[in-house]
Amino acid sequence: MYDVIIGLEVHVQLQTRTKIFCGCSTAFNPDQPNVQTCPVCLGLPGALPVMNGEALRLAIKTALALNCQIAPFTKWDRKQYFYPDLPKGYQISQYDLPFSFDGHVELEMPEAEGGTRRIGIIRAHLEEDAGKNLHDESGRGRDSMVDLNRAGTPLVEIVSQPDLRTAAEARTMLQELHSLLTYLEVSDCNMQEGSLRCDANVNLHVHRDDGTKVATPIVEVKNLNSFRFTEQAIEYEVQRQWQEFLQTGKTIKDAPKATRGFDPDRGVTFPMREKEEAADYRYFPDPDLVPVTISAEQLSAIRAGMCETPAALRERFQSEFELSAYDAAVIVDQGRLVADYFLQTASACGDGKQAANWVTQDVLRELKERRQEIGEFRVQPPLLASLIERVVKKQISLKSAREVFLGLLEDGDEQPLPTIATIDELIAAKGLAMVQDDGAIDAAIVAVLEKNPKAVADFQGGKQAAAGALIGQVMKQIKGADAAVVREKIIARLSR
Numbered sequence: 314m315y316d317v318i319i320g321l322e323v324h325v326q327l328q329t330r331t332k333i334f335c336g337c338s339t340a341f342n343p344d345q346p347n348v349q350t351c352p353v354c355l356g357l358p359g360a361l362p363v364m365n366g367e368a369l370r371l372a373i374k375t376a377l378a379l380n381c382q383i384a385p386f387t388k389w390d391r392k393q394y395f396y397p398d399l400p401k402g403y404q405i406s407q408y409d410l411p412f413s414f415d416g417h418v419e420l421e422m423p424e425a426e427g428g429t430r431r432i433g434i435i436r437a438h439l440e441e442d443a444g445k446n447l448h449d450e451s452g453r454g455r456d457s458m459v460d461l462n463r464a465g466t467p468l469v470e471i472v473s474q475p476d477l478r479t480a481a482e483a484r485t486m487l488q489e490l491h492s493l494l495t496y497l498e499v500s501d502c503n504m505q506e507g508s509l510r511c512d513a514n515v516n517l518h519v520h521r522d523d524g525t526k527v528a529t530p531i532v533e534v535k536n537l538n539s540f541r542f543t544e545q546a547i548e549y550e551v552q553r554q555w556q557e558f559l560q561t562g563k564t565i566k567d568a569p570k571a572t573r574g575f576d577p578d579r580g581v582t583f584p585m586r587e588k589e590e591a592a593d594y595r596y597f598p599d600p601d602l603v604p605v606t607i608s609a610e611q612l613s614a615i616r617a618g619m620c621e622t623p624a625a626l627r628e629r630f631q632s633e634f635e636l637s638a639y640d641a642a643v644i645v646d647q648g649r650l651v652a653d654y655f656l657q658t659a660s661a662c663g664d665g666k667q668a669a670n671w672v673t674q675d676v677l678r679e680l681k682e683r684r685q686e687i688g689e690f691r692v693q694p695p696l697l698a699s700l701i702e703r704v705v706k707k708q709i710s711l712k713s714a715r716e717v718f719l720g721l722l723e724d725g726d727e728q729p730l731p732t733i734a735t736i737d738e739l740i741a742a743k744g745l746a747m748v749q750d751d752g753a754i755d756a757a758i759v760a761v762l763e764k765n766p767k768a769v770a771d772f773q774g775g776k777q778a779a780a781g782a783l784i785g786q787v788m789k790q791i792k793g794a795d796a797a798v799v800r801e802k803i804i805a806r807l808s809r
């Protein structure tokens with residue numbers, strides 16, 4: 314028996330226009346290496362860094378969303394190591410006084426996997442990214458190159474408590490951060506481009522037969538850049554550590570923390586260089602940068618400019634609009650624009666549940682089919698709300714509303730956008746208006762029953778299904794009749 318202990322260190326690239334200590338662009342530009350550089354990010358002698366205020370603002374926004382404390386006073390430290398992609402010979406980071414600490418995120422896991430889980434955040438600090446080493450691009454087996462376009466890009470490192478217990482939880486944590494940070498517009502979180510990546514610290518607490526517990530050595534799996542790889546790497550590492558423990562009995566006391574990489578092609582982790590201890594980095598305060606103080610006014614201004622978090626939105630969709638937890642999550646997971654679309658539609662038509670049905674089924678399906686973003690979708694919230702309202706007021710049936718909805722999308726994208734008048738035109742042209750005239754419906758029913766003595770006899774003989782054919786015929790005569798009303802009337806008549 315063992316427990317799995319997982320902590321994540323997540324690196325998030327902030328979406329600033331320029332780098333953290335110089336004016337170079339942060340654009341992702343792998344095709345033109347070393348064009349976004351200057352004496353500061355090349356680490357030339359005498360060049361002096363100046364902090365990018367926007368990076369600090371975005372970092373604070375992130376920390377507030379993670380329920381962290383914000384330090385009123387914070388400073389910069391040099392983390393020293395030698396690597397070709399780090400031209401200064403040190404990275405500017407934060408050591409003992411990070412700008413924020415002590416937060417948490419809540420994960421919505423399925424009930425069977427523990428329900429809501431609160432995962433602690435130890436700290437979040439700011440630092441600069443390194444460049445990128447490219448090995449053997451020439452194919453001659455000996456050349457290595459360095460691209461410093463990325464050197465000096467602002468990063469927030471988020472360090473979680475070792476509160477995660479399964480690979481699925483770790484994946485959900487990363488997904489939750491992705492959703493949170495894109496909602497807040499602090500990062501594009503593009504994982505292929507490395508804007509969101511994580512290191513996973515994994516070990517096992519093994520329960521021995523005598524009731525004691527021992528821990529296996531901690532392994533840090535570096536640079537995981539997809540949700541799936543993170544889950545796979547942790548699953549693999551758990552099995553590997555368990556086998557190793559069974560064979561060697563090695564515990565945390567016998568071995569220092571080890572560093573491994575993940576090979577997605579083979580689905581395995583492999584050993585990398587040994588992890589440096591903090592002392593090896595010889596941290597000391599950077600003399601070129603002034604410490605940063607964060608005032609209460611600054612904090613409240615940032616807080617005032619923040620949108621609702623995905624967790625708060627899920628909660629509000631359930632309490633205010635009576636959505637199920639599942640529907641609320643589906644909408645929120647689509648991102649802020651779809652959540653806004655839902656909010657506007659639900660508020661305009663006054664029926665959150667109907668709005669949720671339309672958004673999660675019809676709208677998402679059509680977006681997918683048409684490969685469109687919600688912003689370019691031809692049926693915008695006022696239109697959808699008007700359609701829903703007509704269904705609620707029984708002016709058209711749900712089936713007819715779907716027909717109108719597709720009709721609104723039919724026109725090519727070059728045509729002017731449909732309006733509420735277009736809805737009226739479509740309803741009139743297709744004869745979809747709901748018929749409320751009881752006299753007309755009754756007359757049609759009498760005629761249909763007379764013409765179909767066999768179906769009538771079948772129904773009266775106990776074959777419920779026979780009613781279906783009769784309802785269908787009446788509906789064919791009076792397009793726009795409410796099928797539920799027709800059904801009620803036919804059954805009432807035949808049951809006399």
Ligand SMILES: [Zn+2]
Pocket residue numbers: 332335336337349350351352353354355465
């Ligand atoms: Zn620069």
